[in-house]
Amino acid sequence: MAFEWLSKFEQGTEKEADYAEKKLAAYRLGMKGKGSIVGVMVHTAPDCCEAARQLPDKKVYHPDDAPSLPLSDCPQGRHCGCVYRPAMSYQDPVI
Template identity: 65%
Template sequence: MAFDWLNMFHGGMEKEANYAEKTLAAYRLGMRGKGSIVGVRIQKAENCCDAARQLPENQIYHPDEAPRLPLPECSQGRRCSCVYRPVMTYEQANKG
């Protein structure tokens, strides 16, 4: 996968208190700029908490509507390894 290196990098990091706001703002800006981003998806870590397991698989969210990470019920707190990933237009084209 194209983001494998990024997954390993983010997986070991403690999230900043403003991780969700900062990350989603960047993706929102990419969408407004008529770029290739059509939304965001939450990539669950292998060791994700029960709250993350309850999220729908491969759900695409507008950044304004995405659940905030770490999830309030996350047992790992800021050590949560789940991350936001952009959903690109070419991914949507490949599905159809």
């Protein structure tokens, strides 16, 4: 995975209170620029909660429709290891 190093870094970092807002805004801006970003995916952590395990694997969301991370019922709260990743036009995502 191209973003493996980034996932390891982010999964070990406490999320800021506005993590979802900032990340999704950045991906929304990338999509508006008509580049290679076609949406956002949720990359779940190896120790993710049951709610995160129920999310569809590799589903591509529009940033306006993506679930807010950390999920509201995640017991790890801001220490949740789930992160957003861009869905790129050159990948083969599940839509």
